[in-house]
Amino acid sequence: MKNLTFFIIFITSISFSQTQEATLHFYDGESISGYGSIFQGHKIKFRVSLEDEPDVWTGLIVSGITFHGFEYDIKFGYLYVKNHKRHPLLLEVLTEGEVTLYASVNRKIFFQPTNDDGIIPQSTVSFPTVKYYVKRDDEELGTKLKGRFKKCIIAYFGECSGIIKGIDNHEFRWATMIDLVNYYNDFCVD
Structure with a gap:
């Protein structure tokens, strides 16, 4: 279960840059089905049909997006976090309840130096870093778990x-x- 969670978080951080079947959620409880993707880490591109041009959505208008087409759905929600009030973060919702757990994944890529021919060797290493956030139902802002x-x-x-x-x-x-x-x-x- 533990390794599966890290694998899911890592794969989802990579795979949502392409358009997938999705449901866009609004703050008033309404939703729209269509196709969506995440870009720039905190914006959503969404279209009702694949032939349409995508519109850009942010946390000012929508509460999040759920991607379909896997063995299960993967939900992302906007969360305002203490000490980060410029704009809400778009985070994966891992579990919901009185306390909701969110996660973001940043990939740190380390390259080996080039060889004498100026070619980068194939052994490039990528280390995902997971950051967790929590929010109680009665809290206005989420909290980053750190330290x-x-x-x-x-x-x-x-x-x-x-x-x-x-x-x-x-x-x-x-x-x-x-x-x-x-x-x-x-x-x-x-």
């Missing part, structure tokens, strides 16, 4: 003794963030 794992998780989920026990037992860590948030939503919410 030391135990410290940041206790700061956000500290009222839940089961999460603290899970951290101490090494049951919860960055790689099991979806499980942690699902645990919180299932057992720590009144």
Whole structure:
């Protein structure tokens, strides 16, 4: 499950630059089916039919987009984050509930130096970096989870003794963030 999550996040960060079947979601609860893609990391291109020219949408007008055509749907939502109020971030929604977990993936690519002929060797390495964000239903802004794992998780989920026990037992860590948030939503919410 853990490795599958990283693989899904990595693949989805690459694959949504091309047009796919999708549903565009508006803040008022309405939605439109058609074809969409994500570009520039925080904008959506969307068209009702493949013959139409795409329109550009941002978090000022729409709440997000859901891509179809996989074994399951993959949802992206706009989230305003503390200390990043210029525009909302377009993030993958990993799990929803009282606390919703979002993720973004940045790929850091490291190139080896060129050889004497000026050719870059084939062994280019790419390391995806996953950043997690959380937001409670009653919060206006999301929170980026950063820093030391135990410290940041206790700061956000500290009222839940089961999460603290899970951290101490090494049951919860960055790689099991979806499980942690699902645990919180299932057992720590009144």
